[in-house]
Amino acid sequence: MGKGIPTADAGPTTTGNGDIKHRSKRDQKPRLLLMGLKRSGKTSISNVVFRKMTPSDTIFLDTTTTIQKEATHTFMDFQIWDLPGQIDYLDRSFDAESIFGGVGAMIWVLDALDNYMETVGHLTDTVFHLQQSYPSIKYSVFIHKIDCLTEDLRDDTVRDITQRITDDLYDVGLENPPISYHSTSIFDSSIFEAFSKVMQSLVPQLPVLESLLDTIGASCHFEKVYLFDVISKIYIASDTTSVDLRAYELCSDFINIIVDLSEVYGWHQETDFHEGEQLAALQAHGAESYVNNIKGYTLYLREINRNLSFIAISKDPAFDREKSLIDYNVGMLRDTLLKVLDYV
Numbered sequence: 001m002g003k004g005i006p007t008a009d010a011g012p013t014t015t016g017n018g019d020i021k022h023r024s025k026r027d028q029k030p031r032l033l034l035m036g037l038k039r040s041g042k043t044s045i046s047n048v049v050f051r052k053m054t055p056s057d058t059i060f061l062d063t064t065t066t067i068q069k070e071a072t073h074t075f076m077d078f079q080i081w082d083l084p085g086q087i088d089y090l091d092r093s094f095d096a097e098s099i100f101g102g103v104g105a106m107i108w109v110l111d112a113l114d115n116y117m118e119t120v121g122h123l124t125d126t127v128f129h130l131q132q133s134y135p136s137i138k139y140s141v142f143i144h145k146i147d148c149l150t151e152d153l154r155d156d157t158v159r160d161i162t163q164r165i166t167d168d169l170y171d172v173g174l175e176n177p178p179i180s181y182h183s184t185s186i187f188d189s190s191i192f193e194a195f196s197k198v199m200q201s202l203v204p205q206l207p208v209l210e211s212l213l214d215t216i217g218a219s220c221h222f223e224k225v226y227l228f229d230v231i232s233k234i235y236i237a238s239d240t241t242s243v244d245l246r247a248y249e250l251c252s253d254f255i256n257i258i259v260d261l262s263e264v265y266g267w268h269q270e271t272d273f274h275e276g277e278q279l280a281a282l283q284a285h286g287a288e289s290y291v292n293n294i295k296g297y298t299l300y301l302r303e304i305n306r307n308l309s310f311i312a313i314s315k316d317p318a319f320d321r322e323k324s325l326i327d328y329n330v331g332m333l334r335d336t337l338l339k340v341l342d343y344v
């Protein structure tokens with residue numbers, strides 16, 4: 001058996017060492033790897049997205065020396081493994097199966113400010129080798145720290161990196177590698193947008209959800225509709241209109257306000273509702289909120305369950321909820337989530 005690297009489980013949502021039964025069950029959940037050279041930004045990304053760390057606080061992070069495992073229990077239970085950047089995972093003495101077996105997606109974090117020739121070489125070697133033994137892994141390259149580049153330089157850098165990786169892989173015989181590219185920064189919503197796309201690649205029923213969200217958007221006259229994981233702010237599906245960072249930001253801010261308000265004014269349903277019927281009715285409907293005319297937009301949120309909310313944005317500043325057919329459409333969404341995903 002090959003050597004392994006020490007692993008560390010950190011934080012409240014992280015897999016615990018003590019509970020072996022619990023742990024082995026979680027280890028079967030889809031795994032997502034964060035890889036890349038030292039100081040590329042892997043731990044910062046994991047902390048900002050999943051631990052709500054303020055981006056500016058990431059400058060105090062130490063180098064990671066052990067695998068950090070983060071387990072999230074939201075719409076989809078999955079593990080994120082943050083791998084130390086200084087280790088050569090292709091070294092034959094490594095127990096590769098313990099790291100790469102069961103991986104659904106790998107994110108390669110590439111520091112756009114670095115001399116990226118070195119990391120492009122590591123990345124293409126890694127993809128090439130893993131493709132032989134683990135062909136189902138999906139790869140995403142985060143061209144990261146993009147906030148430090150000017151608009152023009154950004155486009156050139158992204159184009160150059162994409163081209164180099166594609167050429168290198170072509171040279172070794174990989175013509176259409178399953179790689180997606182995202183420009184990211186922890187200082188804006190691009191990191192959440194990119195992570196959303198990675199998570200969506202792990203949802204086999206995504207086309208069904210997207211087509212349903214397209215239908216809802218059209219019939220209710222929404223410009224953009226999302227299914228949001230409320231805690232992480234990752235959206236697990238949206239309609240298929242083009243990515244709109246501004247719409248994402250407005251929806252994300254809206255969730256923050258709703259969560260803050262419900263922390264102050266919310267109540268614990270089990271203790272306050274003694275009438276079973278009343279509680280069932282509330283759960284079937286789901287909490288709802290909408291605001292008209294925020295910077296010319298209407299925002300609409302409907303809770304599907306504790307984790308998942310339907311959120312839509314309309315350019316009509318005077319959205320009329322009663323005429324919108326929203327109840328019928330959200331009902332259809334709930335039915336689909338239940339039937340197709342066995343979820344809700």
Ligand SMILES: Nc1nc2c(ncn2[C@@H]2O[C@H](COP(=O)(O)OP(=O)(O)OP(=O)(O)O)[C@@H](O)[C@H]2O)c(=O)[nH]1
Nearest residue numbers: 039040041042043044058059063064085145185186
């Ligand atoms: N400008 C900018 N800096 C970032 C961004 N993301 C991370 N950083 C900074 O990059 C530095 C390294 O971040 P880490 O998260 O520790 O990098 P890492 O890849 O986990 O590094 P190792 O643990 O050594 O493998 C920190 O100073 C972060 O503040 C970003 O999007 N933009």
